[in-house]
Amino acid sequence: MVHPYRVAILGATGAVGTELLELLEQRDFPLADLKLLASARSAGRTLTFKGEQLPLEAVNDDSFKQIDLVLASAGASVSKAWAAKAVAAGAVVIDNSSAFRLNPTVPLVVPEVNPQAAAAHQGIIANPNCTTILMAVAIYPLHQVQPIRRIVAATYQSASGAGARAMEEVKTQTQAILQGQEPVAELFPYPLAFNLFPHNSPLNGEGYCEEEMKMVNETRKIFGAPNLRVTATCVRVPVLRAHSEAINLEFDQPFDVAQARAILSQAPGVKLVEDWEANYFPMPIDASGKDEVLVGRIRQDLSHAAGLELWLCGDQIRKGAALNAVQIAELLVQQNLVRPAIALAN
Amino acid sequence: MVHPYRVAILGATGAVGTELLELLEQRDFPLADLKLLASARSAGRTLTFKGEQLPLEAVNDDSFKQIDLVLASAGASVSKAWAAKAVAAGAVVIDNSSAFRLNPTVPLVVPEVNPQAAAAHQGIIANPNCTTILMAVAIYPLHQVQPIRRIVAATYQSASGAGARAMEEVKTQTQAILQGQEPVAELFPYPLAFNLFPHNSPLNGEGYCEEEMKMVNETRKIFGAPNLRVTATCVRVPVLRAHSEAINLEFDQPFDVAQARAILSQAPGVKLVEDWEANYFPMPIDASGKDEVLVGRIRQDLSHAAGLELWLCGDQIRKGAALNAVQIAELLVQQNLVRPAIALAN
Numbered sequence: 159m160v161h162p163y164r165v166a167i168l169g170a171t172g173a174v175g176t177e178l179l180e181l182l183e184q185r186d187f188p189l190a191d192l193k194l195l196a197s198a199r200s201a202g203r204t205l206t207f208k209g210e211q212l213p214l215e216a217v218n219d220d221s222f223k224q225i226d227l228v229l230a231s232a233g234a235s236v237s238k239a240w241a242a243k244a245v246a247a248g249a250v251v252i253d254n255s256s257a258f259r260l261n262p263t264v265p266l267v268v269p270e271v272n273p274q275a276a277a278a279h280q281g282i283i284a285n286p287n288c289t290t291i292l293m294a295v296a297i298y299p300l301h302q303v304q305p306i307r308r309i310v311a312a313t314y315q316s317a318s319g320a321g322a323r324a325m326e327e328v329k330t331q332t333q334a335i336l337q338g339q340e341p342v343a344e345l346f347p348y349p350l351a352f353n354l355f356p357h358n359s360p361l362n363g364e365g366y367c368e369e370e371m372k373m374v375n376e377t378r379k380i381f382g383a384p385n386l387r388v389t390a391t392c393v394r395v396p397v398l399r400a401h402s403e404a405i406n407l408e409f410d411q412p413f414d415v416a417q418a419r420a421i422l423s424q425a426p427g428v429k430l431v432e433d434w435e436a437n438y439f440p441m442p443i444d445a446s447g448k449d450e451v452l453v454g455r456i457r458q459d460l461s462h463a464a465g466l467e468l469w470l471c472g473d474q475i476r477k478g479a480a481l482n483a484v485q486i487a488e489l490l491v492q493q494n495l496v497r498p499a500i501a502l503a504n
Numbered sequence: 505m506v507h508p509y510r511v512a513i514l515g516a517t518g519a520v521g522t523e524l525l526e527l528l529e530q531r532d533f534p535l536a537d538l539k540l541l542a543s544a545r546s547a548g549r550t551l552t553f554k555g556e557q558l559p560l561e562a563v564n565d566d567s568f569k570q571i572d573l574v575l576a577s578a579g580a581s582v583s584k585a586w587a588a589k590a591v592a593a594g595a596v597v598i599d600n601s602s603a604f605r606l607n608p609t610v611p612l613v614v615p616e617v618n619p620q621a622a623a624a625h626q627g628i629i630a631n632p633n634c635t636t637i638l639m640a641v642a643i644y645p646l647h648q649v650q651p652i653r654r655i656v657a658a659t660y661q662s663a664s665g666a667g668a669r670a671m672e673e674v675k676t677q678t679q680a681i682l683q684g685q686e687p688v689a690e691l692f693p694y695p696l697a698f699n700l701f702p703h704n705s706p707l708n709g710e711g712y713c714e715e716e717m718k719m720v721n722e723t724r725k726i727f728g729a730p731n732l733r734v735t736a737t738c739v740r741v742p743v744l745r746a747h748s749e750a751i752n753l754e755f756d757q758p759f760d761v762a763q764a765r766a767i768l769s770q771a772p773g774v775k776l777v778e779d780w781e782a783n784y785f786p787m788p789i790d791a792s793g794k795d796e797v798l799v800g801r802i803r804q805d806l807s808h809a810a811g812l813e814l815w816l817c818g819d820q821i822r823k824g825a826a827l828n829a830v831q832i833a834e835l836l837v838q839q840n841l842v843r844p845a846i847a848l849a850n
Contacts, residue, residue, distance in 0.1 A: 308807050312658030312750040314700055314739065328698075329682060336679055347782075352674075352744045353789045354660055356801055356815055361780055365761075365803030365813075374806060387807035391750035391815060393660065396742050398698045404658040404737035406752075415711075434707055436693075443699045455702055457711030460720060461654050461733035467711075469702055469737060 162190035163496060165487075166225045166249070168240060169232025170194035170205060170214060173322040174254055177480035178229050183208050185484060188491060195221055196232075222247035226496050229483050230254060245281030250496050252283050252483045256368075259284040259376055266379045269485040270427040271298040275380075276489055283486055286380060287372040288478030289313050289392065293403055294380050295451045295477065296470045299425035300407065300418055301381060307408045307464075308387040311373060314395045314402035315357065316442060317350060319474050325398050332396070350396050357392035367392060400442035401474045409464045418466055419456050427477065428453050440471035448473055449481055508536035509842060511833075512571045512595070514586060515578025516540035516551060516560060519668040520600055523826035524575050529554050531830060534837065541567055542578075568593035572842050575829050576600060591627030596842050598629050598829045602714075605630040605722055612725045615831040616773040617644040621726075622835055629832055632726060633718040634824030635659050635738065639749055640726050641797045641823065642816045645771035646753065646764055647727060653754045653810075654733040657719060660741045660748035661703065662788060663696060665820050671744050678742070696742050703738035713738060746788035747820040755810045764812055765802050773823065774799050786817035794819055795827055 165182070169175045175196075182189065194205055194214045201216040215221065217236075222228065222244040230237050230244075231254040241251045241258070258264040265275040266284045271294050276283055286294070289311075297306060317328040324345045331341035331351035341349035347358050359368035366374070369392040378386045395402075407413075423430045429450035431440045440452035451472040459465025472478055490496045511528070515521045521542075528535065540551055540560045547562035561567065563582075568574065568590040576583050576590075577600040587597045587604065604610040611621040612630045617640050622629055632640070635657075643652060663674040670691045677687035677697035687695035693704050705714035712720070715738040724732045741748075753759075769776045775796035777786045786798035797818040805811025818824055836842045 310656045310752045310807065312737070314660070314741065332678055333682055336675060336682075347784075348787060349789065352742065353787055354741060354743060354748060355787045356783075356785045358783050361783060364806065365780070365801060366806065367783075389752065389805050389807035389811070389813060391658070391752075391801070391813060393748070393750065395660065395700060396698065397700060402700060402739070404739065406656045406735065406737075434711070437702075437704050437707060437713075438693075439702045441694060441699055441701045443695065455711060455737070459735050460710065460712065461656065461735035465735070467735060467737060 162188040163226040163491065164191040164224055165189055165227045165229065166193040166195055166221065168195045168217060168228055168230040169236065171196045171200045172231055173318060173475050174231035174479045177475050178231065178483065179205060179207055181480055181484045187484065187487065193221070193225065219243065222249050225249045227487055227490070228252070229487065231479065231483070241282055250279065250281055250283065250490060252285060252486050254285045254479055254483055256287065256372065258282050259286060260379065266376060267486050268294045268380055268482060269489050270295050272380050272382065273489050276486065277493065277495060279495065285479065285483045285486065286376045287369070288319060288474035289315065289369065289401060289403065290373050290376040290380070291478050291482050292401060292451050292470060292472035292474065293373065293405060294377060295427045296422070296453045296468065297405065297407060298381065299421050299428070300413065303421060304409050304411065304413055306386065307410055309377070309389070310406040311390040312404045313390065313392045314397065315392060316395065316397040316399050316401055316474065318399045319401060320345060328396055328398065346394070350394060352396060354393055354395045357394055397442045399473065399475065400445040400471050401478065402440070402442055402469070402471045405468050405470065406459060407466045407468070408462055412464050413466050415456060415458050415466070422453050422456065427451060430454065432456070439469055442471050445471035445473050447476065449477060451477060508534040509572040509837065510537040510570055511535055511573045511575065512539040512541055512568065514541045514563060514574055514576040515582065517542045517546045518577055519664060519821050520577040520825045523821050524577065524829065525551060525553055527826055527830045533830065533833065539567070539571065565589065568595050571595045573598070573833055573836070575833065577825065577829070587628055596625065596627060596629065596836060598631060598832050600631045600825055600829055602633065602718065604628050605632060606725065612722060613832050614640045614726055614828060615835050616641050618726050618728065619835050622832065622841060623839065625841065631825065631829045631832065632722045633715070634665060634820035635661065635715065635747060635749065636719050636722040636726070637824050637828050638747060638797050638816060638818035638820065639719065639751060640723060641773045642768070642799045642814065643751065643753060644727065645767050645774070646759065646812070649767060650755050650757065650759055652732065653756055655723070655735070656752040657736040658750045659736065659738045660743070661738060662741065662743040662745050662747055662820065664745045665747060666691060674742055674744065692740070696740060698742060700739055700741045703740055743788045745819065745821065746791040746817050747824065748786070748788055748815070748817045751814050751816065752805060753812045753814070754808055758810050759812050761802060761804050761812065768799050768802065773797060776800065778802070785815055788817050791817035791819050793822065795823055797823060
């Protein structure tokens with residue numbers, strides 16, 4: 159039997175925070191208490207949870223007393239500022255930011271892929287980046303049968319990956335264009351309405367942006383495959399919600415397409431969406447609000463005897479962020495891992 | 505000295521036809537006469553050319569008498585119905601449809617890539633598919649220096665690739681969504697506004713759609729490289745005009761990135777668009793209405809020692825269709841190839 163936990167959401171007002179709240183309710187997470195933490199600006203407001211109004215509190219040094227589990231989704235700088243304090247206060251932090259993902263002492267977990275990694279946590283468990291989670295769920299079942307040697311990915315990332323305000327910005331820009339006016343870009347560097355551009359995260363010296371390097375490095379860590387060859391081109395597109403990815407996979411030996419399809423039709427967290435007669439495959443509007451990663455167009459790569467091509471869409475706020483975090487929390491509960499090992503050792 | 509030619513545009517009212525008219529005017533093509541052919545439905549209307557109103561005529565058996573050059577852009581079935589008649593009447597046909605592209609007796613020409621192929625024409629020269637033209641212009645200069653062994657492409661294709669009405673459909677759908685209504689899909693099988701989907705051309709038994717197979721087969725023919733390994737995932741995105749492509753290239757030996765950049769900065773038909781400081785690269789809104797294919801984000805592939813990644817945007821109505829056709833016409837004029845070889849031989 160699981161006993162209920164005292165949970166805090168850090169960043170409760172954001173796109174992911176809102177979804178966390180909804181998921182804890184929907185999935186009936188065993189809660190003793192739920193504390194909503196946000197910036198000082200939001201303090202005093204309330205959010206609805208199971209029909210009750212819960213107050214938003216400004217995060218402070220006392221916020222994590224009597225808290226077992228923190229779901230953090232307020233960005234890397236907030237996580238860096240507060241995660242260690244939460245752990246010191248005895249909580250386990252499931253962090254949705256990039257702050258700790260590549261830290262060797264922090265497990266980076268996709269429950270369908272590497273649930274076993276969670277056991278080694280020392281107080282913090284990192285939730286991977288959205289594009290990485292969606293890809294990992296879709297391709298790990300194949301990797302288990304025959305190791306993937308190389309991944310060439312191209313992404314089609316929706317506006318909401320940059321937050322709820324970004325989604326509004328695209329709508330406003332779109333309205334302006336339809337009325338013959340100039341679109342105004344504020345959050346994004348360039349207009350996204352009826353346009354697209356390479357992902358605008360900072361570029362490294364090799365010409366890859368941060369978003370692409372997350373796909374490279376996080377996938378390696380989650381798969382426990384430090385030499386996995388990965389390249390990606392990440393692109394922002396004028397879609398409101400749900401990311402899409404065109405994935406080219408290389409193996410050492412040919413991977414039978416029918417077998418790949420059979421594997422993915424049974425894979426946890428995956429929904430095979432392929433109607434070849436109707437030319438119907440995963441689309442962002444169908445993936446929005448769904449838990450599963452929609453996968454389709456699985457085909458033998460014409461350019462490589464041991465290659466497969468596939469196409470996926472997934473809700474990056476849900477499975478790409480909030481759902482994955484809640485699944486990690488559920489995993490910790492099931493395995494009685496909520497008390498951080500390091501805190502017990504101290 | 506070039507003497508003027510009697511030119512007919514078959515399909516003058518379409519998106520490409522309109523652009524052909526504009527380009528013939530802008531580029532001051534040596535015209536003795538310009539005849540505008542369309543369906544019976546459009547006959548009687550007029551279009552403006554160099555300030556004059558030219559009548560639209562319904563195409564018929566007498567349409568190609570006294571015509572030297574036909575620019576056909578009314579689709580494959582119209583081309584199949586009329587191209588042979590035009591050639592029999594003594595004209596050379598530059599055909600923008602897919603009807604003859606893979607016919608071994610028909611040259612498939614991108615003037616920046618294989619202008620020499622035009623000389624062998626027997627009355628018909630085919631204009632490649634838009635995605636193929638844009639990619640060919642961008643990567644052939646590299647292929648000349650070191651042969652490309654494999655291409656993995658993912659496309660981001662705008663609505664106007666499906667015609668002017670498709671562009672209007674996306675706008676109407678977008679307006680509906682912004683007003684809280686359901687978008688209606690008529691030309692496209694699914695709503696494209698704030699959505700995207702794999703290119704909806706017919707699928708073959710191997711799971712590739714026609715658009716993807718055009719990139720495979722046409723690139724091989726244009727490059728004269730029948731064994732070139734090509735795979736592609738073609739995707740329709742809610743952009744009004746200009747296509748984008750994420751291209752992964754493999755060579756036998758590493759291709760120095762600085763050298764690739766230097767080559768493409770000088771390449772005909774290419775404009776290098778790379779501001780690494782500002783994170784500014786090719787975008788559809790910048791490519792729209794431009795003659796050049798915008799290329800950027802050239803980088804060493806992290807997953808392959810002999811790989812390069814690049815990103816391109818190009819106006820698929822202009823360089824992807826109408827401009828390439830007019831460039832072929834200019835090439836024929838320059839090389840005195842307007843009279844079809846087969847007609848002379850008869």
